[in-house]
Amino acid sequence: xxxxxxxxxxxxxxxxxxxxxxxxxxxxxxxxxxxxxxxxxxxxxxxxxxxxxxxxxxxxxxxxxxxxxxxxxxxxxxxxxxxxxxxxxxxxxxxxxxxxxxxxxxxxxxxxxxxxxxxxxxxxxxxxxxxxxxxxxxxxxxxxxxxxxxxxxxxxxxxxxxxxxxxxxxxxxxxxxxxxxxxxxxxxxxxxxxxxxxxxxxxxxxxxxxxxxxxxxxxxxxxxxxxxxxxxxx
Amino acid sequence: xxxxxxxxxxxxxxxxxxxxxxxxxxxxxxxxxxxxxxxxxxxxxxxxxxxxxxxxxxxxxxxxxxxxxxxxxxxxxxxxxxxxxxxxxxxxxxxxxxxxxxxxxxxxxxxxxxxxxxxxxxxxxxxxxxxxxxxxxxxxxxxxxxxxxxxxxxxxxxxxxxxxxxxxxxxxxxxxxxxxxxxxxxxxxxxxxxxxxxxxxxxxxxxxxxxxxxxxxxxxxxxxxxxxxxxxxxxxxxxx
Numbered sequence: 001x002x003x004x005x006x007x008x009x010x011x012x013x014x015x016x017x018x019x020x021x022x023x024x025x026x027x028x029x030x031x032x033x034x035x036x037x038x039x040x041x042x043x044x045x046x047x048x049x050x051x052x053x054x055x056x057x058x059x060x061x062x063x064x065x066x067x068x069x070x071x072x073x074x075x076x077x078x079x080x081x082x083x084x085x086x087x088x089x090x091x092x093x094x095x096x097x098x099x100x101x102x103x104x105x106x107x108x109x110x111x112x113x114x115x116x117x118x119x120x121x122x123x124x125x126x127x128x129x130x131x132x133x134x135x136x137x138x139x140x141x142x143x144x145x146x147x148x149x150x151x152x153x154x155x156x157x158x159x160x161x162x163x164x165x166x167x168x169x170x171x172x173x174x175x176x177x178x179x180x181x182x183x184x185x186x187x188x189x190x191x192x193x194x195x196x197x198x199x200x201x202x203x204x205x206x207x208x209x210x211x212x213x214x215x216x217x218x219x220x221x222x223x224x225x226x227x228x229x230x231x232x233x234x
Numbered sequence: 235x236x237x238x239x240x241x242x243x244x245x246x247x248x249x250x251x252x253x254x255x256x257x258x259x260x261x262x263x264x265x266x267x268x269x270x271x272x273x274x275x276x277x278x279x280x281x282x283x284x285x286x287x288x289x290x291x292x293x294x295x296x297x298x299x300x301x302x303x304x305x306x307x308x309x310x311x312x313x314x315x316x317x318x319x320x321x322x323x324x325x326x327x328x329x330x331x332x333x334x335x336x337x338x339x340x341x342x343x344x345x346x347x348x349x350x351x352x353x354x355x356x357x358x359x360x361x362x363x364x365x366x367x368x369x370x371x372x373x374x375x376x377x378x379x380x381x382x383x384x385x386x387x388x389x390x391x392x393x394x395x396x397x398x399x400x401x402x403x404x405x406x407x408x409x410x411x412x413x414x415x416x417x418x419x420x421x422x423x424x425x426x427x428x429x430x431x432x433x434x435x436x437x438x439x440x441x442x443x444x445x446x447x448x449x450x451x452x453x454x455x456x457x458x459x460x461x462x463x464x465x466x467x468x469x470x471x472x473x474x
Contacts, residue, residue, distance in 0.1 A: 069236055
């Protein structure tokens with residue numbers, strides 16, 4: 001369970017995230033939507049203890065993220081796939097994560113197979129990775145400790161159509177086995193296909209939230225809703 | 235579901251020192267420079283320089299210059315390469331990561347002493363020099379190298395910016411020299427505050443109580459204080 005309650009972040013008096021509240025339940029996928037700069041990433045960073053909130057709270061699994069002794073064993077996080085040392089190989093990145101979290105080293109090979117990075121790719125330096133490969137590597141780090149929850153910031157960004165289809169299957173399967181998924185994305189069609197719940201924010205405020213099925217009732221697409229609520233052109 | 239132990243986090247930090255090409259090259263450069271300087275001394279130095287102690291002390295110099303850079307990069311590369319995002323997501327108790335970096339840097343300082351011993355041994359064997367040496371130099375050298383590398387870690391944690399931290403660290407001795415030469419009253423202060431001066435006493439025979447006091451004060455100002463301020467900065471700074 002993820003509980004975001006009246007979460008607010010102000011920079012120099014300006015609210016980037018403004019009184020945001022929502023809940024993510026086990027067994028569901030929550031699509032977290034909003035235009036660029038609407039406060040999605042800041043919200044997710046506050047949830048993961050990387051940014052201190054100005055007001056309100058963000059908790060998961062009944063407490064704060066930073067109070068989890070070894071978070072990777074319970075929560076898989078991918079906030080920015082490009083935030084990796086370009087000089088390390090993909091295998092080294094994953095090895096460091098297993099050493100840190102105490103996950104057995106044999107998981108490294110399993111994870112590379114699971115996220116679809118072959119052996120030559122694992123040996124390459126991350127500098128030579130495409131964004132799609134970095135996303136797969138980041139997802140491998142997130143899945144490392146066999147978590148019960150995934151928090152992903154635009155994980156489909158840079159993936160090719162095959163990769164997007166693979167991601168859809170992976171996330172849907174994760175939730176169907178009882179996991180909790182919170183993901184932000186700009187791929188509205190994808191979100192519409194896999195998310196049980198939608199939270200749409202604009203200028204830091206929640207402008208729409210509810211079950212996906214209810215929101216797109218009457219033949220309306222998620223894109224129509226997104227553009228209507230965020231003042232874009234349709 | 236226990237938290238990663240300090241030992242485990244230290245192993246990770248030591249691994250980060252060597253798992254990139256830039257890290258490995260820095261270590262190789264330190265070793266090569268130490269060997270090169272000792273060779274130069276053998277070739278161009280007087281016969282009095284052909285002792286184990288002389289070779290050992292020359293090998294210490296390039297290590298003392300570059301080990302702090304290693305300490306700086308151990309911290310700042312997390313921010314310049316943005317790996318802090320993953321590091322602190324996996325270990326949200328950031329002070330534990332900072333502590334592991336301090337321990338890893340300390341171990342690197344200790345490990346530099348055997349490197350100097352090996353270089354000096356080879357030089358002494360090659361030149362047929364004398365094996366004169368004060369054993370206490372081993373401990374004092376380890377201490378001096380640890381002070382230097384931790385100063386680097388402290389500067390790195392305060393500034394969180396690789397080029398800035400390296401420049402500040404490198405120009406500091408020059409600033410002391412210039413200030414000490416131009417302002418008379420600062421010359422006495424330098425004796426207590428310039429780590430270049432206070433650690434030098436470790437390599438000369440007979441550390442006095444006054445020498446230790448001066449060393450302690452300079453370390454408090456340039457190592458303990460930056461580490462403490464840096465710890466606050468690292469644990470509270472927003473990671474994006």
